[in-house]
Amino acid sequence: MGRDSSLNRIEPSIAVVRRWMVRTRLDTDAVLLNRLSIETHPGRLLVLICLFAFISGAVTGSFGAFGGGNTGQIVYSAIKVPMLLLITFCLCLPSFLVVNSLLGLRSDLRIVLQALLVTQSGIAIVLAALSPCIAVWYASDGDYQHAILANVGAFAIASVVGQVVLRRCYRPMIAKNTRHQTMMRLWFFIYAAVGIQMGWVLRPFIGSPSAALHFFRQEAWSNAYIVVWRVLVRTLFG
Template sequence: MASSAGNSLLVIERLLRDRDGIWRQIIEERDLKQLTGQMLISSALSLALYGAVLGFSNSALQAAASFVKLPLLFLATLAICLPTLYLFNLVFGAKLSVLQALTLIMVTITVTAVLTLAFAPISLFFLITAQSYAFFKLLNVAILMLTALVGLRFLTAGMRAINEHQEKAALAAAPAPAPVEAPAPAPVPAQAVPNGDGAVAVAAPPAVHQWPVAHPHQRPAPAPRPEGSASMTLLYIWILLFGFVGTQLAWTLRPFFGSPGKDFQLFRSIGGTFYADVFETIGRLVG
């Protein structure tokens, strides 16, 4: 158990220091189950600890509920959106396996979770000193959005690395074109030129200019592959979908914070939207 926790902590450092090695491991499909398990433990623990900080704005009971609900939010969003990412990439030639797609998204969630946990002392500091629930809520929404953007950059970098690898593999597997040789120049006959003594001199044929010819085994420059750019475009669309699903699911699973002075609630009635609540909170804070 201690060894598993230690490996989960090590995978965090590896994600931040050796991302190229992570992309190679995903491309080669080496020990992906073990890597995904380590990331699952580290991300769930990081999000749970941050969720407890959020819940302390209300009570210890709310902190315990948010300890469970924040990891559940990210993992449930992953479960809802993973099939779409997998099918998108099959349609446009990325050819990811389900395990590769899962590992790639877990990299995103793990980076987001670890960076979020790094902000926990700042969030706790403002919880103790600011004494403003509206400010505390907006601060933590901003923190989650910032860390999610950083995590999604890892997702786009990983997908781009996979696309480049597949393009190189396709180019290496393509047959080389047949060698092209320049035609031999036609011989030019010598010309007899009389001189002043009555003798006949033979003039050398004029030199024929040889235009440079490409090396017979040289391959033409590969044309750009539209599949890679289409795959990245669909990835950006999927990221928007992931964001909308995540925010709506967060609204469904609320409260994470819990208004100070109110009774503990595990869930609230479904109504309104996440975005309307954010704008309403901004209005209360500014007004």
């Protein structure tokens, strides 16, 4: 009974996000704005994000379990993927809202927040939808490097879909005020910049078979950008 009622609450939210994933070109801006403001329930979307990111994380962390190794990574990753999405979201929000106000877009703040939540939900849904593929990959291929590649691929697809959903949600707002276009690009930039470092800090998601189980990597935290830069310099200049 309980499961039924929670499913009943989640399902309309999935339908809402799904409608933003399918083509919106035929809808007028007014219809789209109306859809964003009326159909979107922030609380339900947050539950949806947590749930789907949890599923995706659990599958990502199941690499060791498929090889008969530790299963603890499943729990850790199931917690870490929602953390990745939500903490990044929360860190980026204050500056985004202040700059929105400064550009005179305060009156659209509620609808902007709803657009961002729909985008986050889109990312979480795609990640969860791809998790069966990841599971099949894990079951058929025991190579850790290949597992990393599969997950990078899944995150890349989710990011592209997120970008598409964000653009569709923003379309009616941009029609109203072109400054929203700047803000949409700014959000994408801040979110990606913080998200990359957050993903780096929260490693491991998959769990190397040779390493012991830990929530965070045992070595000191480092900066993803500096690491990438050093690898690049080493590769190019030896």
